[in-house]
Amino acid sequence: SSxxxxxLKQLCVFLCLRLTTDMRFAPFSCPERGxxxxxxxxxxxxxxxQESLQPAVCLHRYPRSQIEVxxxxxxxxxxxxxxxxxxxxxxxxxxxxxxYDLVLGCSLRQDGASYVVDxxxxxxxxxxxxxxxxxxxxxxxxxPSLNQVSGLQSDGEMAEETLTAGIRTCIEGCxxxxxxxxxALMKAVRQALVDTRVx
Amino acid sequence: xATAQVSEAEKVYILHGIxxxxxxxxxxxxxxxxxxxxxxxxxxxxxxxxVTLGHTAVLVGVKAEIGKPRPMIPDEGYLxxxxxxxxxxxxxxxxxxxxxxxxELSNTLYxxxxxxxxxxxxxxxxxxxxxxxxxxxDVLLLQCDGNLYDAISVAIKAALFNTKxxxxxxxxxxxxxxxxxxxxxxxxxxxxxxxxxPCMVTLCKIGHRHVVDVTLxxxxxxxxxxxxxVTHKGVITCTRKVGRGSLDPESxxxxxxxxxxxxxxxxxxxxxxxxxxxxxxxxxxxxxxxG
Numbered sequence: 046s047s048x049x050x051x052x053l054k055q056l057c058v059f060l061c062l063r064l065t066t067d068m069r070f071a072p073f074s075c076p077e078r079g080x081x082x083x084x085x086x087x088x089x090x091x092x093x094x095q096e097s098l099q100p101a102v103c104l105h106r107y108p109r110s111q112i113e114v115x116x117x118x119x120x121x122x123x124x125x126x127x128x129x130x131x132x133x134x135x136x137x138x139x140x141x142x143x144x145y146d147l148v149l150g151c152s153l154r155q156d157g158a159s160y161v162v163d164x165x166x167x168x169x170x171x172x173x174x175x176x177x178x179x180x181x182x183x184x185x186x187x188x189p190s191l192n193q194v195s196g197l198q199s200d201g202e203m204a205e206e207t208l209t210a211g212i213r214t215c216i217e218g219c220x221x222x223x224x225x226x227x228x229a230l231m232k233a234v235r236q237a238l239v240d241t242r243v244x
Numbered sequence: 245x246a247t248a249q250v251s252e253a254e255k256v257y258i259l260h261g262i263x264x265x266x267x268x269x270x271x272x273x274x275x276x277x278x279x280x281x282x283x284x285x286x287x288x289x290x291x292x293x294x295v296t297l298g299h300t301a302v303l304v305g306v307k308a309e310i311g312k313p314r315p316m317i318p319d320e321g322y323l324x325x326x327x328x329x330x331x332x333x334x335x336x337x338x339x340x341x342x343x344x345x346x347x348e349l350s351n352t353l354y355x356x357x358x359x360x361x362x363x364x365x366x367x368x369x370x371x372x373x374x375x376x377x378x379x380x381x382d383v384l385l386l387q388c389d390g391n392l393y394d395a396i397s398v399a400i401k402a403a404l405f406n407t408k409x410x411x412x413x414x415x416x417x418x419x420x421x422x423x424x425x426x427x428x429x430x431x432x433x434x435x436x437x438x439x440x441x442p443c444m445v446t447l448c449k450i451g452h453r454h455v456v457d458v459t460l461x462x463x464x465x466x467x468x469x470x471x472x473x474v475t476h477k478g479v480i481t482c483t484r485k486v487g488r489g490s491l492d493p494e495s496x497x498x499x500x501x502x503x504x505x506x507x508x509x510x511x512x513x514x515x516x517x518x519x520x521x522x523x524x525x526x527x528x529x530x531x532x533x534x535g
Contacts, residue, residue: 089351092344093484100468100490180359181481193490197470199483200355205504208480209497216493 066095068116097186097196103143123165127152130186146188151218153183185215189223248460255465259451276457283406291407295399299389304403311378321368321376325353333388355482356473390459397444408433442473445507447499454499474507
Protein backbone atom coordinates (compact mmCIF):
# COMPACT_ATOMS: atom_id res chain seq x y z
CA SER A 46 0.00 0.00 0.00
CA SER A 47 1.13 3.54 -0.55
CA UNK A 48 0.18 6.21 1.94
CA UNK A 49 0.25 9.93 1.55
CA UNK A 50 -0.11 11.90 4.75
CA UNK A 51 0.39 15.48 3.64
CA UNK A 52 3.96 15.53 2.38
CA LEU A 53 4.87 12.24 3.96
CA LYS A 54 4.90 9.50 1.40
CA GLN A 55 5.58 5.92 2.15
CA LEU A 56 5.55 2.78 0.12
CA CYS A 57 4.83 -0.41 1.93
CA VAL A 58 5.37 -3.63 0.10
CA PHE A 59 4.14 -6.79 1.65
CA LEU A 60 6.11 -9.68 0.28
CA CYS A 61 4.78 -12.52 1.45
CA LEU A 62 5.54 -17.84 12.08
CA ARG A 63 7.85 -15.06 11.85
CA LEU A 64 7.12 -11.44 11.15
CA THR A 65 10.19 -9.55 10.06
CA THR A 66 10.12 -5.87 9.31
CA ASP A 67 12.55 -3.65 7.53
CA MET A 68 12.23 0.10 7.45
CA ARG A 69 14.43 2.16 5.21
CA PHE A 70 14.71 5.81 4.38
CA ALA A 71 15.46 6.85 0.83
CA PRO A 72 18.48 9.19 0.86
CA PHE A 73 16.36 12.04 -0.54
CA SER A 74 13.59 11.57 2.03
CA CYS A 75 14.91 13.86 4.77
CA PRO A 76 16.11 17.47 4.45
CA GLU A 77 19.71 16.23 4.93
CA ARG A 78 20.78 13.52 2.52
CA GLY A 79 20.98 10.13 4.17
CA UNK A 80 22.83 7.06 3.00
CA UNK A 81 21.56 3.83 1.42
CA UNK A 82 23.26 1.76 4.07
CA UNK A 83 20.89 1.15 6.93
CA UNK A 84 22.03 3.08 9.97
CA UNK A 85 21.38 2.07 13.57
CA UNK A 86 18.42 4.43 13.82
CA UNK A 87 16.76 2.73 10.84
CA UNK A 88 17.28 -0.63 12.51
CA UNK A 89 15.70 0.71 15.66
CA UNK A 90 12.68 1.95 13.69
CA UNK A 91 12.39 -1.51 12.12
CA UNK A 92 12.40 -3.09 15.55
CA UNK A 93 9.75 -0.71 16.89
CA UNK A 94 7.64 -1.35 13.81
CA GLN A 95 7.89 -5.09 14.37
CA GLU A 96 6.90 -4.75 18.03
CA SER A 97 3.91 -2.64 17.03
CA LEU A 98 2.64 -5.00 14.33
CA GLN A 99 3.29 -8.34 15.96
CA PRO A 100 0.42 -8.32 18.50
CA ALA A 101 -2.08 -7.70 15.73
CA VAL A 102 -1.17 -10.44 13.27
CA CYS A 103 -2.58 -13.95 13.78
CA LEU A 104 0.80 -15.62 13.45
CA HIS A 105 -0.55 -18.97 14.60
CA ARG A 106 -2.54 -19.14 11.34
CA TYR A 107 0.67 -19.22 9.32
CA PRO A 108 2.85 -21.93 10.79
CA ARG A 109 6.19 -22.58 9.15
CA SER A 110 6.03 -19.38 7.14
CA GLN A 111 7.56 -15.97 7.38
CA ILE A 112 5.83 -12.66 6.78
CA GLU A 113 8.12 -9.90 5.61
CA VAL A 114 7.08 -6.31 5.79
CA UNK A 115 9.25 -3.74 4.02
CA UNK A 116 8.67 -0.04 4.44
CA UNK A 117 10.43 2.53 2.28
CA UNK A 118 10.05 6.16 3.30
CA UNK A 119 10.01 8.30 0.17
CA UNK A 120 9.53 11.65 1.82
CA UNK A 121 9.83 12.32 5.54
CA UNK A 122 7.89 15.32 6.76
CA UNK A 123 7.41 14.22 10.39
CA UNK A 124 5.78 11.49 12.49
CA UNK A 125 7.42 8.88 10.34
CA UNK A 126 7.08 5.90 12.70
CA UNK A 127 3.39 6.48 13.39
CA UNK A 128 2.55 6.64 9.70
CA UNK A 129 4.78 3.67 8.90
CA UNK A 130 2.79 1.58 11.39
CA UNK A 131 -0.53 2.63 9.83
CA UNK A 132 0.76 2.06 6.31
CA UNK A 133 2.19 -1.36 7.15
CA UNK A 134 -1.01 -2.56 8.80
CA UNK A 135 -3.06 -1.39 5.80
CA UNK A 136 -0.70 -3.33 3.56
CA UNK A 137 -1.14 -6.44 5.67
CA UNK A 138 -4.91 -6.05 5.51
CA UNK A 139 -4.77 -5.47 1.75
CA UNK A 140 -2.77 -8.66 1.38
CA UNK A 141 -5.42 -10.62 3.21
CA UNK A 142 -3.25 -11.54 6.18
CA UNK A 143 -5.46 -12.44 9.11
CA UNK A 144 -5.23 -9.87 11.85
CA TYR A 145 -7.00 -9.27 15.14
CA ASP A 146 -7.33 -5.59 14.35
CA LEU A 147 -5.72 -2.78 12.37
CA VAL A 148 -2.78 -1.04 14.02
CA LEU A 149 -2.88 2.73 13.84
CA GLY A 150 -0.06 5.03 14.79
CA CYS A 151 -0.28 8.52 16.16
CA SER A 152 2.37 10.84 17.46
CA LEU A 153 2.49 13.96 19.51
CA ARG A 154 4.95 16.71 20.34
CA GLN A 155 4.80 18.37 23.76
CA ASP A 156 6.32 21.82 24.18
CA GLY A 157 5.76 23.34 27.61
CA ALA A 158 2.06 23.43 28.32
CA SER A 159 0.90 23.00 24.73
CA TYR A 160 1.13 20.04 22.40
CA VAL A 161 0.66 19.29 18.71
CA VAL A 162 -0.63 16.02 17.34
CA ASP A 163 1.00 14.62 14.17
CA UNK A 164 3.96 17.03 14.20
CA UNK A 165 5.77 17.99 11.01
CA UNK A 166 9.52 17.62 10.62
CA UNK A 167 10.33 21.22 11.74
CA UNK A 168 7.96 20.86 14.70
CA UNK A 169 9.70 17.64 15.74
CA UNK A 170 13.18 19.09 15.62
CA UNK A 171 12.78 22.71 16.64
CA UNK A 172 12.79 22.05 20.35
CA UNK A 173 16.44 21.18 20.57
CA UNK A 174 17.35 24.81 21.19
CA UNK A 175 16.17 26.39 24.39
CA UNK A 176 15.59 24.84 27.76
CA UNK A 177 12.52 24.20 29.83
CA UNK A 178 10.86 21.10 31.07
CA UNK A 179 7.90 19.30 29.55
CA UNK A 180 9.39 19.10 26.09
CA UNK A 181 9.19 15.79 24.35
CA UNK A 182 7.71 13.57 21.73
CA UNK A 183 5.52 10.52 21.96
CA UNK A 184 4.47 7.88 19.43
CA UNK A 185 1.71 5.36 20.14
CA UNK A 186 0.61 2.35 18.08
CA UNK A 187 -2.95 1.35 18.94
CA UNK A 188 -5.47 -1.38 18.12
CA PRO A 189 -8.80 0.50 18.32
CA SER A 190 -11.39 -2.22 18.56
CA LEU A 191 -9.39 -4.22 21.11
CA ASN A 192 -8.31 -1.13 23.07
CA GLN A 193 -4.70 -2.31 23.27
CA VAL A 194 -1.50 -0.34 22.89
CA SER A 195 0.95 -2.34 20.82
CA GLY A 196 3.72 0.22 20.57
CA LEU A 197 4.87 3.12 22.66
CA GLN A 198 7.95 5.24 22.62
CA SER A 199 8.73 8.64 24.00
CA ASP A 200 11.71 10.89 24.50
CA GLY A 201 12.44 14.34 25.86
CA GLU A 202 11.44 15.27 29.39
CA MET A 203 7.91 14.97 30.62
CA ALA A 204 6.17 14.63 33.94
CA GLU A 205 4.21 11.44 34.45
CA GLU A 206 0.84 13.21 34.18
CA THR A 207 1.87 14.86 30.92
CA LEU A 208 2.92 11.50 29.54
CA THR A 209 -0.32 9.74 30.42
CA ALA A 210 -2.36 12.68 29.08
CA GLY A 211 -0.31 12.52 25.88
CA ILE A 212 -0.98 8.80 25.52
CA ARG A 213 -4.72 9.43 25.88
CA THR A 214 -4.56 12.17 23.24
CA CYS A 215 -2.73 9.86 20.84
CA ILE A 216 -5.31 7.13 21.44
CA GLU A 217 -8.07 9.61 20.59
CA GLY A 218 -6.16 10.48 17.43
CA CYS A 219 -6.08 6.81 16.48
CA UNK A 220 -9.84 6.53 17.00
CA UNK A 221 -10.32 9.49 14.64
CA UNK A 222 -8.09 7.86 12.03
CA UNK A 223 -9.84 4.46 12.18
CA UNK A 224 -12.89 5.22 9.97
CA UNK A 225 -10.69 6.84 7.32
CA UNK A 226 -8.46 3.79 7.09
CA UNK A 227 -11.45 1.43 7.05
CA UNK A 228 -13.06 3.35 4.20
CA ALA A 229 -9.85 3.29 2.18
CA LEU A 230 -9.60 -0.48 2.57
CA MET A 231 -13.26 -1.00 1.62
CA LYS A 232 -12.78 1.19 -1.45
CA ALA A 233 -9.77 -0.90 -2.48
CA VAL A 234 -11.73 -4.13 -2.04
CA ARG A 235 -14.66 -2.80 -4.10
CA GLN A 236 -12.29 -1.63 -6.81
CA ALA A 237 -10.62 -5.05 -6.92
CA LEU A 238 -14.08 -6.71 -7.27
CA VAL A 239 -15.00 -4.35 -10.10
CA ASP A 240 -11.71 -5.10 -11.87
CA THR A 241 -12.20 -8.87 -11.62
CA ARG A 242 -15.77 -8.58 -12.94
CA VAL A 243 -14.67 -6.44 -15.88
CA UNK A 244 -11.96 -8.95 -16.75
CA UNK B 245 17.31 -11.17 24.17
CA ALA B 246 18.51 -14.30 25.91
CA THR B 247 15.64 -16.58 26.73
CA ALA B 248 15.03 -19.32 29.25
CA GLN B 249 13.00 -22.43 28.43
CA VAL B 250 10.09 -22.57 30.83
CA SER B 251 7.39 -25.24 30.87
CA GLU B 252 3.67 -24.45 31.03
CA ALA B 253 3.41 -25.74 34.59
CA GLU B 254 6.28 -23.46 35.69
CA LYS B 255 4.62 -20.52 33.97
CA VAL B 256 1.37 -21.13 35.85
CA TYR B 257 3.31 -21.44 39.10
CA ILE B 258 5.12 -18.13 38.52
CA LEU B 259 1.88 -16.43 37.46
CA HIS B 260 -0.02 -17.53 40.55
CA GLY B 261 2.83 -16.52 42.81
CA ILE B 262 3.02 -13.05 41.33
CA UNK B 263 -0.73 -12.67 41.69
CA UNK B 264 -0.15 -13.03 45.44
CA UNK B 265 2.88 -10.67 45.39
CA UNK B 266 5.33 -13.51 45.95
CA UNK B 267 8.01 -14.28 43.39
CA UNK B 268 10.04 -17.44 42.96
CA UNK B 269 13.01 -16.03 44.89
CA UNK B 270 10.84 -14.56 47.64
CA UNK B 271 10.88 -10.94 46.48
CA UNK B 272 7.86 -8.66 46.25
CA UNK B 273 6.72 -7.32 42.89
CA UNK B 274 8.63 -4.06 43.25
CA UNK B 275 11.84 -5.35 44.83
CA UNK B 276 15.21 -5.41 43.15
CA UNK B 277 17.74 -8.20 43.44
CA UNK B 278 21.00 -7.69 45.27
CA UNK B 279 22.92 -4.98 43.42
CA UNK B 280 26.65 -4.33 43.58
CA UNK B 281 28.21 -1.21 42.12
CA UNK B 282 31.91 -0.63 41.80
CA UNK B 283 33.56 2.32 40.06
CA UNK B 284 37.02 2.96 38.69
CA UNK B 285 37.59 -0.63 37.68
CA UNK B 286 39.37 -0.13 34.36
CA UNK B 287 42.45 2.07 34.53
CA UNK B 288 42.65 3.01 30.83
CA UNK B 289 39.35 4.83 30.85
CA UNK B 290 38.42 8.26 32.11
CA UNK B 291 35.59 6.71 34.11
CA UNK B 292 34.28 3.21 34.53
CA UNK B 293 31.84 1.20 36.58
CA UNK B 294 30.74 -2.38 36.98
CA VAL B 295 27.26 -3.28 38.15
CA THR B 296 26.10 -6.74 39.17
CA LEU B 297 22.35 -7.16 39.55
CA GLY B 298 21.63 -10.72 40.60
CA HIS B 299 23.38 -12.70 37.85
CA THR B 300 23.38 -9.84 35.34
CA ALA B 301 26.75 -8.11 35.07
CA VAL B 302 27.47 -4.98 33.06
CA LEU B 303 30.73 -3.07 32.60
CA VAL B 304 30.73 0.53 31.36
CA GLY B 305 33.80 2.48 30.28
CA VAL B 306 33.74 6.21 29.52
CA LYS B 307 36.45 7.78 27.42
CA ALA B 308 36.61 11.50 26.80
CA GLU B 309 38.11 12.68 23.54
CA ILE B 310 38.37 16.07 21.94
CA GLY B 311 36.26 16.41 18.85
CA LYS B 312 34.30 18.83 16.74
CA PRO B 313 30.89 19.86 18.10
CA ARG B 314 27.73 19.12 16.16
CA PRO B 315 26.99 21.83 13.55
CA MET B 316 23.48 22.49 14.91
CA ILE B 317 24.64 22.87 18.50
CA PRO B 318 28.12 24.45 18.45
CA ASP B 319 28.38 25.26 22.16
CA GLU B 320 27.80 21.79 23.58
CA GLY B 321 29.68 18.53 23.71
CA TYR B 322 27.88 15.23 23.21
CA LEU B 323 27.77 11.58 24.19
CA UNK B 324 28.10 8.53 21.97
CA UNK B 325 26.78 5.20 23.16
CA UNK B 326 27.74 1.76 22.07
CA UNK B 327 26.47 -1.45 23.59
CA UNK B 328 28.29 -4.67 22.92
CA UNK B 329 26.44 -7.91 23.49
CA UNK B 330 29.30 -10.35 23.37
CA UNK B 331 29.06 -14.12 23.35
CA UNK B 332 30.45 -14.08 26.90
CA UNK B 333 27.05 -13.09 28.20
CA UNK B 334 25.10 -15.92 26.67
CA UNK B 335 25.74 -18.26 23.71
CA UNK B 336 22.79 -16.73 21.83
CA UNK B 337 24.91 -13.64 21.23
CA UNK B 338 27.50 -15.51 19.22
CA UNK B 339 28.42 -13.94 15.89
CA UNK B 340 25.85 -11.32 14.94
CA UNK B 341 23.17 -12.63 17.29
CA UNK B 342 23.58 -9.85 19.81
CA UNK B 343 23.62 -7.05 17.23
CA UNK B 344 19.88 -6.44 17.25
CA UNK B 345 19.76 -6.22 21.03
CA UNK B 346 22.82 -3.97 21.05
CA UNK B 347 21.18 -1.60 18.55
CA GLU B 348 17.99 -1.50 20.60
CA LEU B 349 19.87 -0.75 23.82
CA SER B 350 22.12 1.95 22.36
CA ASN B 351 19.26 3.71 20.57
CA THR B 352 17.26 3.74 23.80
CA LEU B 353 20.25 5.27 25.59
CA TYR B 354 20.43 8.04 22.99
CA UNK B 355 16.77 8.81 23.66
CA UNK B 356 17.26 8.76 27.44
CA UNK B 357 19.93 11.45 27.24
CA UNK B 358 18.27 13.43 24.46
CA UNK B 359 17.18 16.38 26.58
CA UNK B 360 18.57 19.54 28.13
CA UNK B 361 18.88 18.54 31.73
CA UNK B 362 20.26 15.02 32.07
CA UNK B 363 23.83 16.09 31.66
CA UNK B 364 25.21 19.61 31.39
CA UNK B 365 26.59 19.34 27.87
CA UNK B 366 27.68 22.97 27.86
CA UNK B 367 30.37 22.14 30.39
CA UNK B 368 31.85 19.83 27.76
CA UNK B 369 32.45 22.69 25.35
CA UNK B 370 36.05 23.84 24.94
CA UNK B 371 35.73 26.47 22.28
CA UNK B 372 32.34 26.95 20.59
CA UNK B 373 32.16 25.65 17.06
CA UNK B 374 35.68 24.25 17.12
CA UNK B 375 36.43 21.90 19.98
CA UNK B 376 34.41 20.06 22.53
CA UNK B 377 34.63 16.95 24.65
CA UNK B 378 32.95 13.90 23.24
CA UNK B 379 32.19 11.23 25.83
CA UNK B 380 32.25 7.75 24.35
CA UNK B 381 30.22 5.53 26.65
CA ASP B 382 30.88 1.87 25.88
CA VAL B 383 28.76 -0.76 27.55
CA LEU B 384 29.86 -4.35 27.73
CA LEU B 385 27.43 -7.06 28.76
CA LEU B 386 29.32 -9.62 30.76
CA GLN B 387 26.46 -11.79 31.91
CA CYS B 388 22.81 -11.70 31.00
CA ASP B 389 20.10 -12.74 33.44
CA GLY B 390 17.31 -10.31 32.64
CA ASN B 391 16.77 -6.64 33.36
CA LEU B 392 19.56 -5.29 31.20
CA TYR B 393 18.15 -1.77 30.92
CA ASP B 394 18.20 -1.13 34.65
CA ALA B 395 21.70 -2.51 35.17
CA ILE B 396 23.05 -0.52 32.21
CA SER B 397 21.51 2.75 33.36
CA VAL B 398 22.87 2.39 36.90
CA ALA B 399 26.30 1.51 35.51
CA ILE B 400 26.28 4.54 33.21
CA LYS B 401 25.31 6.84 36.06
CA ALA B 402 28.12 5.42 38.22
CA ALA B 403 30.65 5.62 35.38
CA LEU B 404 29.75 9.23 34.59
CA PHE B 405 30.06 10.07 38.28
CA ASN B 406 33.51 8.51 38.24
CA THR B 407 34.59 10.26 35.02
CA LYS B 408 37.47 12.67 35.38
CA UNK B 409 37.95 14.93 32.37
CA UNK B 410 41.33 16.70 32.27
CA UNK B 411 41.18 20.47 32.33
CA UNK B 412 42.25 22.20 29.15
CA UNK B 413 44.05 25.46 28.55
CA UNK B 414 43.59 27.14 25.20
CA UNK B 415 46.41 29.30 24.00
CA UNK B 416 47.00 30.86 20.62
CA UNK B 417 50.21 29.89 18.95
CA UNK B 418 52.46 31.93 16.61
CA UNK B 419 50.38 31.45 13.44
CA UNK B 420 47.18 32.61 15.12
CA UNK B 421 45.71 29.12 15.46
CA UNK B 422 44.50 27.69 18.74
CA UNK B 423 46.52 25.23 20.70
CA UNK B 424 44.97 23.02 23.28
CA UNK B 425 47.02 21.95 26.26
CA UNK B 426 45.87 19.23 28.57
CA UNK B 427 46.84 19.62 32.16
CA UNK B 428 49.51 17.11 33.25
CA UNK B 429 48.35 16.92 36.83
CA UNK B 430 46.10 13.84 37.17
CA UNK B 431 44.16 15.54 39.96
CA UNK B 432 43.44 18.69 37.95
CA UNK B 433 40.27 17.50 36.33
CA UNK B 434 36.65 18.33 35.81
CA UNK B 435 33.91 16.14 37.25
CA UNK B 436 30.40 15.77 35.87
CA UNK B 437 27.26 16.54 37.78
CA UNK B 438 25.23 13.35 37.54
CA UNK B 439 22.40 14.49 39.80
CA UNK B 440 19.95 14.62 36.89
CA UNK B 441 21.11 11.52 35.05
CA PRO B 442 18.06 9.25 34.79
CA CYS B 443 17.82 5.60 35.75
CA MET B 444 15.79 3.14 33.74
CA VAL B 445 13.18 0.89 35.30
CA THR B 446 11.77 -2.07 33.40
CA LEU B 447 8.29 -3.21 34.35
CA CYS B 448 7.07 -6.51 32.94
CA LYS B 449 3.39 -7.31 32.67
CA ILE B 450 2.88 -10.81 34.05
CA GLY B 451 -0.76 -11.78 34.34
CA HIS B 452 -2.55 -8.74 35.70
CA ARG B 453 0.34 -7.37 37.70
CA HIS B 454 3.51 -5.60 36.78
CA VAL B 455 6.86 -6.71 38.12
CA VAL B 456 10.18 -4.90 38.51
CA ASP B 457 13.56 -6.51 37.87
CA VAL B 458 12.55 -9.76 36.21
CA THR B 459 14.79 -12.77 35.84
CA LEU B 460 14.91 -14.63 32.53
CA UNK B 461 12.43 -17.21 33.81
CA UNK B 462 9.88 -14.58 34.75
CA UNK B 463 10.42 -12.82 31.46
CA UNK B 464 9.43 -15.99 29.62
CA UNK B 465 6.00 -15.69 31.29
CA UNK B 466 5.47 -12.10 30.24
CA UNK B 467 4.39 -10.82 26.85
CA UNK B 468 5.15 -7.13 27.11
CA UNK B 469 7.25 -4.78 29.20
CA UNK B 470 7.58 -1.06 29.60
CA UNK B 471 10.96 0.60 30.06
CA UNK B 472 10.78 4.01 31.73
CA UNK B 473 13.69 6.29 32.42
CA VAL B 474 13.16 8.48 35.48
CA THR B 475 15.24 11.26 37.01
CA HIS B 476 15.52 11.87 40.75
CA LYS B 477 12.83 14.53 40.49
CA GLY B 478 10.39 12.12 38.88
CA VAL B 479 10.65 13.53 35.35
CA ILE B 480 10.29 10.84 32.69
CA THR B 481 12.82 11.20 29.89
CA CYS B 482 12.13 8.13 27.81
CA THR B 483 9.61 5.33 27.61
CA ARG B 484 9.55 2.35 25.36
CA LYS B 485 7.31 -0.65 25.05
CA VAL B 486 9.32 -3.82 24.52
CA GLY B 487 8.08 -7.28 23.63
CA ARG B 488 5.68 -9.07 21.31
CA GLY B 489 2.44 -8.45 23.16
CA SER B 490 0.24 -5.44 23.72
CA LEU B 491 -0.75 -3.49 26.80
CA ASP B 492 -4.00 -1.81 27.61
CA PRO B 493 -3.97 1.94 28.37
CA GLU B 494 -4.93 1.50 32.04
CA SER B 495 -2.01 -0.87 32.58
CA UNK B 496 0.32 1.64 30.98
CA UNK B 497 -0.86 4.36 33.37
CA UNK B 498 -0.37 2.05 36.36
CA UNK B 499 3.02 0.91 35.17
CA UNK B 500 4.18 4.47 34.51
CA UNK B 501 3.14 5.48 38.01
CA UNK B 502 4.88 2.48 39.59
CA UNK B 503 7.96 3.01 37.44
CA UNK B 504 8.20 6.62 38.50
CA UNK B 505 7.89 5.64 42.15
CA UNK B 506 10.51 2.90 41.94
CA UNK B 507 12.84 4.98 39.79
CA UNK B 508 12.72 7.96 42.09
CA UNK B 509 13.55 5.76 45.06
CA UNK B 510 16.58 4.32 43.28
CA UNK B 511 18.52 7.56 42.98
CA UNK B 512 19.30 8.68 46.51
CA UNK B 513 20.75 5.37 47.79
CA UNK B 514 22.82 5.15 44.62
CA UNK B 515 24.26 8.66 44.99
CA UNK B 516 24.97 8.04 48.65
CA UNK B 517 26.79 4.82 47.79
CA UNK B 518 28.84 6.48 45.06
CA UNK B 519 29.86 9.34 47.31
CA UNK B 520 30.74 6.91 50.07
CA UNK B 521 32.89 4.88 47.71
CA UNK B 522 34.61 8.04 46.48
CA UNK B 523 35.35 9.18 50.03
CA UNK B 524 37.21 5.94 50.79
CA UNK B 525 39.89 7.15 48.37
CA UNK B 526 43.08 5.10 48.32
CA UNK B 527 41.97 2.89 51.19
CA UNK B 528 39.36 1.32 48.90
CA UNK B 529 39.88 -2.33 48.15
CA UNK B 530 39.11 -3.52 44.67
CA UNK B 531 36.78 -6.48 44.69
CA UNK B 532 35.55 -8.62 41.87
CA UNK B 533 37.54 -10.19 39.07
CA UNK B 534 39.07 -6.91 37.98
CA GLY B 535 40.68 -6.33 41.37
